[in-house]
Amino acid sequence: MSATYSEQAPAKINLFLHVTGKRDDGYHLLESLVCFTATGDVLSGECRDDGAINLTITGPMSASLALEDTDNNLVVRAARMLQAESGTELGADLVLDKRLPVASGIGGGSADAASAIRLLCDMWQLDIDQDRLAEIALALGADVPVCLHGKTCLMSGIGEALTDLPDLPPIPILLVNPGKAVSTPEIFRAREDEGFSVSGLWDVSRVFTSGASLADALSECGNDLTLAATSILPEICDVLNALAREEGCLLARMSGSGATCFGIYDTDEQAEKAARAIAEQHPDWWVSPTRIVCQEARVLSNIGASFPD
Numbered sequence: 246m247s248a249t250y251s252e253q254a255p256a257k258i259n260l261f262l263h264v265t266g267k268r269d270d271g272y273h274l275l276e277s278l279v280c281f282t283a284t285g286d287v288l289s290g291e292c293r294d295d296g297a298i299n300l301t302i303t304g305p306m307s308a309s310l311a312l313e314d315t316d317n318n319l320v321v322r323a324a325r326m327l328q329a330e331s332g333t334e335l336g337a338d339l340v341l342d343k344r345l346p347v348a349s350g351i352g353g354g355s356a357d358a359a360s361a362i363r364l365l366c367d368m369w370q371l372d373i374d375q376d377r378l379a380e381i382a383l384a385l386g387a388d389v390p391v392c393l394h395g396k397t398c399l400m401s402g403i404g405e406a407l408t409d410l411p412d413l414p415p416i417p418i419l420l421v422n423p424g425k426a427v428s429t430p431e432i433f434r435a436r437e438d439e440g441f442s443v444s445g446l447w448d449v450s451r452v453f454t455s456g457a458s459l460a461d462a463l464s465e466c467g468n469d470l471t472l473a474a475t476s477i478l479p480e481i482c483d484v485l486n487a488l489a490r491e492e493g494c495l496l497a498r499m500s501g502s503g504a505t506c507f508g509i510y511d512t513d514e515q516a517e518k519a520a521r522a523i524a525e526q527h528p529d530w531w532v533s534p535t536r537i538v539c540q541e542a543r544v545l546s547n548i549g550a551s552f553p554d
């Protein structure tokens with residue numbers, strides 16, 4: 246029996262997201278403080294010697310993806326790109342445990358693609374240098390390089406320029422999604438008439454020791470996609486209000502192009518209490534109390550990796 250490899254695919258949070266310009270090809274220049282959480286998908290796989298790539302999707306958020314052609318899944322696309330790059334004749338039976346809501350601003354698909362790159366490089370023993378892997382990641386999506394990097398960083402360019410920042414402590418964070426997908430290109434199109442933020446606002450040397458100090462610094466920034474996203478999906482305002490209303494919430498903000506929003510807290514108890522209250526009022530929303538993870542999210546080969554539920 247062949248070994249089972251496993252990789253976590255943590256949710257990506259844009260703690261702030263500024264749109265600072267637009268390139269001639271239509272992609273937007275961004276500046277974003279990105280971190281990762283202890284909540285995420287899990288990808289596992291076994292090696293095949295016939296070159297086939299098979300993907301099975303399980304888990305609470307698998308329904309919509311299971312209806313799509315798996316050839317379009319970012320996990321399969323990442324695998325095919327690595328096969329083409331390396332010339333390997335190996336294949337894989339992959340299982341994606343989908344726990345993150347799809348098309349929700351927390352980079353679920355991008356995190357899965359990044360975890361596929363990590364898992365397959367390990368399983369197929371590929372020797373592809375980091376710069377080339379970063380190019381492959383960017384070809385899969387603007388958020389894939391930062392997910393492959395997996396560490397708290399300042400993301401700029403269209404998503405490819407990453408500057409490491411001091412680790413954040415394991416700050417409690419609550420993720421809430423209203424259960425409706427939003428399309429990233431549609432949100433960028435909807436902000437066409439808005440101006441651009443200035444770049445270079447974030448002091449990259451700042452060190453944070455608590456949720457309160459982080460929330461205080463973040464209050465000087467924002468998410469420049471919020472207006473566009475709430476005009477398309479007004480429920481995002483309900484999510485932001487629900488988070489802000491609960492005791493202990495230091496900052497409530499949307500991540501990425503939405504619709505997932507996050508709240509920052511000082512203690513796990515506050516985040517969990519808020520989660521219970523919001524889940525009770527909105528049983529159809531996805532509510533996930535978690536923490537910022539501070540170390541590089543990788544190296545789980547050959548073990549049955551799983552996130553806490």
Ligand SMILES: C[C@](O)(CO)[C@H](O)COP(=O)(O)OP(=O)(O)OC[C@H]1O[C@@H](n2ccc(N)nc2=O)[C@H](O)[C@@H]1O
Nearest residue numbers: 271272273355386387388389403404429430433501502
């Ligand atoms: C908004 C963010 O979530 C912030 O982290 C990401 O930039 C989105 O990254 P992503 O979902 O991986 O995006 P992609 O799949 O590469 O691009 C989807 C579409 O979003 C728009 N897009 C995306 C990234 C970017 N820097 N500028 C853009 O204008 C483009 O219309 C593009 O066709």
Ligand SMILES: Nc1ncnc2c1ncn2[C@@H]1O[C@H](COP(=O)(O)OP(=O)(O)OP(=O)(O)O)[C@@H](O)[C@H]1O
Nearest residue numbers: 318319347348349350351352353354355357388501
């Ligand atoms: N493994 C995957 N998981 C989620 N979506 C996927 C996956 N593979 C392909 N997709 C497609 O990618 C689209 C965007 O999904 P994703 O969850 O990455 O969006 P997102 O959370 O808005 O990401 P971002 O924050 O990077 O904009 C979905 O509509 C889906 O059809």
